[in-house]
Amino acid sequence: MDMDSAQERDTVLAAHAGDPAVAALEAAIAGSIVNARFDRNELTLWIARDAIREAARTVRDAGYNFLADVTCVDWYPAEPRFEVNYHILSHGLRRRIRLCVLVDSLDPEVASITPVWPSANFYEREVWDLFGVRFSGHPNLRRIMMPDEWEGHPLRKDYPVEGYR
Amino acid sequence: MDAADFAISPLLEPRPVEGSKDRTMILNMGPQHPSTHGVLRLVLEIDGETVLRLVPDIGFLHTGIEKTCEAKFYQQVVPLTDRIDYLSPMSNNLCYCLAVEKLLELEIPPRAQFLRVLLNELTRIQSHLVWLGTHAMDIGALTVFLYTFREREEILKIFEHVSGQRMMGSYFRIGGLSLEPPVDFYERVQKLLRMMPEKIDEYENLLNGNPIWQNRLKGVGYLSAADAIALGVTGPPLRASGVDWDLRRDMPYSSYEKFHFKVPVSDVGDVWTRYVLRMQEMRESVKICQQALDGMPEGRLNADAPKVVLPDREKMKTQMEALIYHFKIVTEGFAVPAGRVYQAIESPRGEMGYFVVSDGTAKPYRVHMRNPTYASLQALETMCVGRLLADVVAVIGSIDIVLGEIDR
Numbered sequence: 001m002d003m004d005s006a007q008e009r010d011t012v013l014a015a016h017a018g019d020p021a022v023a024a025l026e027a028a029i030a031g032s033i034v035n036a037r038f039d040r041n042e043l044t045l046w047i048a049r050d051a052i053r054e055a056a057r058t059v060r061d062a063g064y065n066f067l068a069d070v071t072c073v074d075w076y077p078a079e080p081r082f083e084v085n086y087h088i089l090s091h092g093l094r095r096r097i098r099l100c101v102l103v104d105s106l107d108p109e110v111a112s113i114t115p116v117w118p119s120a121n122f123y124e125r126e127v128w129d130l131f132g133v134r135f136s137g138h139p140n141l142r143r144i145m146m147p148d149e150w151e152g153h154p155l156r157k158d159y160p161v162e163g164y165r
Numbered sequence: 166m167d168a169a170d171f172a173i174s175p176l177l178e179p180r181p182v183e184g185s186k187d188r189t190m191i192l193n194m195g196p197q198h199p200s201t202h203g204v205l206r207l208v209l210e211i212d213g214e215t216v217l218r219l220v221p222d223i224g225f226l227h228t229g230i231e232k233t234c235e236a237k238f239y240q241q242v243v244p245l246t247d248r249i250d251y252l253s254p255m256s257n258n259l260c261y262c263l264a265v266e267k268l269l270e271l272e273i274p275p276r277a278q279f280l281r282v283l284l285n286e287l288t289r290i291q292s293h294l295v296w297l298g299t300h301a302m303d304i305g306a307l308t309v310f311l312y313t314f315r316e317r318e319e320i321l322k323i324f325e326h327v328s329g330q331r332m333m334g335s336y337f338r339i340g341g342l343s344l345e346p347p348v349d350f351y352e353r354v355q356k357l358l359r360m361m362p363e364k365i366d367e368y369e370n371l372l373n374g375n376p377i378w379q380n381r382l383k384g385v386g387y388l389s390a391a392d393a394i395a396l397g398v399t400g401p402p403l404r405a406s407g408v409d410w411d412l413r414r415d416m417p418y419s420s421y422e423k424f425h426f427k428v429p430v431s432d433v434g435d436v437w438t439r440y441v442l443r444m445q446e447m448r449e450s451v452k453i454c455q456q457a458l459d460g461m462p463e464g465r466l467n468a469d470a471p472k473v474v475l476p477d478r479e480k481m482k483t484q485m486e487a488l489i490y491h492f493k494i495v496t497e498g499f500a501v502p503a504g505r506v507y508q509a510i511e512s513p514r515g516e517m518g519y520f521v522v523s524d525g526t527a528k529p530y531r532v533h534m535r536n537p538t539y540a541s542l543q544a545l546e547t548m549c550v551g552r553l554l555a556d557v558v559a560v561i562g563s564i565d566i567v568l569g570e571i572d573r
Contacts (some may be wrong), residue, residue, distance in 0.1 A: 040504060042506060042507065066397075068516060069533070085505075085520065087518065091394075091415075117395060117397070118395050119543055121543060122539060147224075154232055155232055159232075
């Protein structure tokens, strides 16, 4: 991480220190908040890969009770290539937070957050199916959209959009 | 051709039943089953008539819409969004447009916002009418379908009048709406709104006192508030479980904060409650539509952003500048500043969210849809286990699934 983004992280975290999720994360896993950005009224925190389950649990206990969505963005050819996005909503605070995890293509694996939110089950299966990011500890990591015998992961940027495969 | 050619993955295996020589039975339901509202396949493990396990198998309608979006200009994605949840196309349009407008930081004129609210609430009524008709038909009350589709047709006629299409209107544009509504549009909506409460009474008269309807719905498919939140359920099923949450009121978008309406909530958590809440929601939607009609502001229909919004026909043919903008938007789209947004709205089925990532070019880098029934489907097993096989049909109807949005 370069100096600018470290500075941006600290500025954003300081500006949102009143947010229960930010406060709880800084208390629990401060070293694992890799980056932070506040853009268009949306708060995004990048979390180190091995801390995501802990981060999800911390955020949930801090009042962000509802997991709205899990999805992935493929930044091919950059490395780390995959960015798993978790959109979490707080019914009490009426606010959202986004957690991101960067995953490289050599070992695309993240800890599953199904122990924290069972609803992550289908979302993580979808990310595995369409991006090929594995979720360790997932109870049933099978393809969900594509047929079981399908080869490749269609939403990857290097997956062809036309012609025969 | 031998049987192996038709082999599909078993998903579940029969198990021995305790205290008996029997084994449980695996029953395959769908994908071509009328009560699964599309191409949902369920694999059920049953002991007699009791459901022990249930596994949904989806993806039969997967068309890769998210991948297609990445190859289109921002404005070309709007017609694709219609086709995701084909029963509430206008909600999809709105959600996508709001997401891109948030990326562009566009200011939408009040009149366009009110019209969007009006059309979205008509969509909600229309979608709930399809839900009611098909739900009742699943239970065996065939007549209701004929009544609800009669009014639905009236709403679709209004949609056709305003956008030119009954269902896939694509009427919304990034920055506003595509066309000025036709002259008698407001009168037609007013006529519909006057008629609607009476018609909703009529449906309730058909159903509420019916002992079969009551027995098939009451106490069936219970879902607790904690389970609903853990399993990602949103919309009417969430409110039927006692969670007072509606994005229109709690995180308002498109000027919903200017409207007065009640959010029906109950904590009974069964199929009957979901039915009652949706009926109340339709009545509230009628009220919102009426407020939108009465308070319709004057002014422009599109944002003041010539590089994003197509110029109107007249200007295009008389002004050089407008012609250039038109040419540029059509041939090379418009660049959207880099960034990412997640925009959610309350669709008739629950929280519909669009996650749009821009890399600064004229095509979205990634578009992801968070669809309400995709998540609600995960709660199906919790609601059905331990109950009779026939209840599965009632529960599927109560979460109002649309396979187009589940499979995308």
